[in-house]
Amino acid sequence: MRVFPPISPSSPSVSQAHDPLALRKSERVARMISDLRLGLPVALIGGPQPALVYPVETMSPERFAALGPDRVLVLTGRRAESLRQSGMPEVALFPVPADARMDWVQALADPSRRMPGSAALPPAPQSDPTAVHRAAIRLVKAAELVPAALVVTGPDVIDVALRHDLGILSADDVLAQLLLARDPQPVSDARVPMLAARNGRLHVFRAKDGGPEHYAVEIGQPDRDQPVLVRLHSACFTGDVLGSLKCDCGPQLQAALRAMESHGTGVLLYLNQEGRGIGLANKMRAYSLQDQGLDTVEANHRLGFEDDERDFRTGAALLRQMGIGRVRLMTNNPAKIARLDSEGIEVVERVSLQVGRGPDNTRYLDTKARKSGHLLA
Ligand SMILES: Nc1nc2c(ncn2[C@@H]2O[C@H](COP(=O)(O)OP(=O)(O)OP(=O)(O)O)[C@@H](O)[C@H]2O)c(=O)[nH]1
Ligand SMILES: [Zn+2]
Numbered sequence: 001m002r003v004f005p006p007i008s009p010s011s012p013s014v015s016q017a018h019d020p021l022a023l024r025k026s027e028r029v030a031r032m033i034s035d036l037r038l039g040l041p042v043a044l045i046g047g048p049q050p051a052l053v054y055p056v057e058t059m060s061p062e063r064f065a066a067l068g069p070d071r072v073l074v075l076t077g078r079r080a081e082s083l084r085q086s087g088m089p090e091v092a093l094f095p096v097p098a099d100a101r102m103d104w105v106q107a108l109a110d111p112s113r114r115m116p117g118s119a120a121l122p123p124a125p126q127s128d129p130t131a132v133h134r135a136a137i138r139l140v141k142a143a144e145l146v147p148a149a150l151v152v153t154g155p156d157v158i159d160v161a162l163r164h165d166l167g168i169l170s171a172d173d174v175l176a177q178l179l180l181a182r183d184p185q186p187v188s189d190a191r192v193p194m195l196a197a198r199n200g201r202l203h204v205f206r207a208k209d210g211g212p213e214h215y216a217v218e219i220g221q222p223d224r225d226q227p228v229l230v231r232l233h234s235a236c237f238t239g240d241v242l243g244s245l246k247c248d249c250g251p252q253l254q255a256a257l258r259a260m261e262s263h264g265t266g267v268l269l270y271l272n273q274e275g276r277g278i279g280l281a282n283k284m285r286a287y288s289l290q291d292q293g294l295d296t297v298e299a300n301h302r303l304g305f306e307d308d309e310r311d312f313r314t315g316a317a318l319l320r321q322m323g324i325g326r327v328r329l330m331t332n333n334p335a336k337i338a339r340l341d342s343e344g345i346e347v348v349e350r351v352s353l354q355v356g357r358g359p360d361n362t363r364y365l366d367t368k369a370r371k372s373g374h375l376l377a
Contacts, residue, residue, distance in 0.1 A: 025169065029139075029177040030210030032167040036143045039063070041152075043161035046171030047130035050157040055140050056109040056148040064102040064150075071096045071152040072126060073105055074133045079147065079304030080125060083108065091129040091137050094122045096150065109148030111302050112285045131171035138178045144279025147304040181313040182207035184214055186321060192217075196254050197261035205318055212272035216318055219257065220265035227348045229266035230327040231256040232315040232336050234273040237280055246287070247364055251356030256330050259351075267322065269315050276300070277309030295367040307372055312336055316343030332375045352377060 023031075032042040039058035044051050054063065056073070073096050077088035085092065096105060107115040108122055136149040161168050184205035192202045194217075203216040222228040233256065239249030253268075260266025275283030282303060289299035297307045316339065319327065328349040329337060337347045354377065357365055368374040 025173050026177050026180075026209050028167055028169050029174055032139055032169065032174070033143045033210070035167055036139055036145065040166065042139070042167040042169075043157055044132045044135055044169065044171045044174065045158075046135070047132040047153065049153040049155065050161075051132045051136075052152045052154075052157050052160065052166075053132070053136040053139065054150040054152070055143065055145050056106060056150060057140075057146040059150070061102055064105075067096075067150065068152045068154050069098060070154055071150055072133075073108060073122075074129070074136050074149045074151050075109065076137055076147050076304040078301045078306065079109070082111070082302045082304075083122060085122075085125055088125070089129060091133050093126040093129055093133060093151075095126055105150065109304075110146045110285070112288055131175060135171035135174040135178075138175060141278075141305075141309065142178060144282060146282070146285075177209075180209075181311075181317060182209050182211065183317050184314065184321065187213070194257060196257035199261070200257075203322075205321065214272055214314060214318060215270040216322060217257070217268040217270060218322075219260040219267070222265040222267060222324070224323045224325075227326040227328050227346075228324050229260055229263050229330065229351065230319065230324065231260075231266070231268045231330040231353070232271060232312065232340075233268055234271050234276065234310060237274060238283075245358055245360035247361055248356035252353050255353060255355045259330065267319075267324065269318050271310075271314055273310045273314075276307070277311070278303070278305050295371075296364050297367060297371045308335070312339035313343055316340050316345050319345050334373050334375065350375075 035042055036055040037058060039055060039060055041052040041054045044053055054067070073094040075092050075094065077090045077092055080088040080092035094108070101116060103113070103116050107113040133151060136151055137147055140149050141147050158168065184207040187204045187206045189201055189203040192200045194200045197219045199220050201218045203218060205214045205216065233253055236247060236249035238244035239247045240253050243250050256268055260268065274280045275286065278286070278300065282305070285303055286296070286299040289302050290296065294302060300307055312335070315336070326346045326348055327340065328351050329340065329347045330351045330353045331337065332353055337350060340347050352375070369376050
């Protein structure tokens with residue numbers, strides 16, 4: 001008779017050294033992120049009891065109706081504060097009453113949803129978030145969903161997860177994996193002549209964590225022994241592709257390429273960190289809030305995000321991959337300079353990049369200068 005090894009969710013009993021098909025922790029986390037985008041729950045171990053984590057944004061009404069009695073709504077402290085709960089921890093827990101409606105929960109999580117007429121403010125938050133709650137928020141943020149989760153605890157969670165083939169991992173492992181810096185590897189590259197710079201080559205990079213690909217546009221052949229003219233550009237579909245006037249991204253992208261062309265060489269990293277890392281769907285939620293009068297930072301907070309959710313370690317890793325250790329950085333954002341410096345990339349000079357100011361983005365640019373420390377010259 002065949003004997004199956006016992007299943008140990010947090011540390012698979014068969015190590016990958018012996019079984020190449022055994023899932024790595026990073027692969028389990030990548031699957032969890034995909035599952036949450038699909039509206040599937042994942043099981044986390046780490047609190048007093050194991051828990052199922054459901055994404056508020058994508059869960060179905062049927063799954064909401066079938067939730068167990070011990071469930072809490074997990075919001076970021078930012079979101080809780082915008083619901084007029086002051087002095088919040090980084091992660092806030094609200095008990096969800098048995099008769100709670102799904103649209104009430106969704107409206108607490110997402111300011112773009114209409115609160116059902118009779119709904120009152122949520123009851124006072126429960127205290128003491130555990131690693132499970134912190135991991136739940138990190139996972140839904142990584143999935144670029146509304147940063148809110150329903151966490152259901154119960155003794156049979158692991159049974160349910162095994163029966164339904166759900167992802168299972170310890171919350172500490174999830175948190176550790178999501179904090180790791182990944183080294184994107186080069187995948188392919190080819191010559192791409194551009195209007196702004198004829199002598200261009202596009203390199204595609206991919207990390208092993210299933211996250212987004214990032215790109216490097218190399219102009220000419222920069223001498224690695226000299227500081228290289230570099231731009232770290234975060235994706236902005238609206239500005240870069242549509243020519244939106246709400247920001248300065250499109251003009252900055254083109255001006256950087258033109259500057260590299262006239263200098264003869266340079267590298268523009270195109271980082272897929274849309275909306276300062278919150279994703280395009282959330283950026284459009286933020287834009288709706290801006291249409292109601294909030295500025296770019298207030299809108300992020302109202303949604304439950306920090307001002308800036310980007311991780312510029314990715315930019316440093318790409319530069320290292322390309323053999324670039326010293327740069328003249330085209331930016332107005334001191335956080336980019338600080339991050340490259342702390343990652344061992346020497347910024348020998350900041351090259352100012354002030355272009356594209358107009359009536360539709362004056363407030364946006366002024367807010368970035370006032371609240372996020374962007375330089376105005
Ligand atoms: N959340 C949010 N993101 C925005 C908004 N407007 C633009 N963005 C995003 O902001 C980022 C701007 O990227 P960058 O131009 O590289 O960065 P920066 O911080 O302005 O720094 P520099 O341009 O280098 O000075 C892009 O990811 C845009 O998609 C907004 O109102 N809300
Ligand atoms: Zn933009």
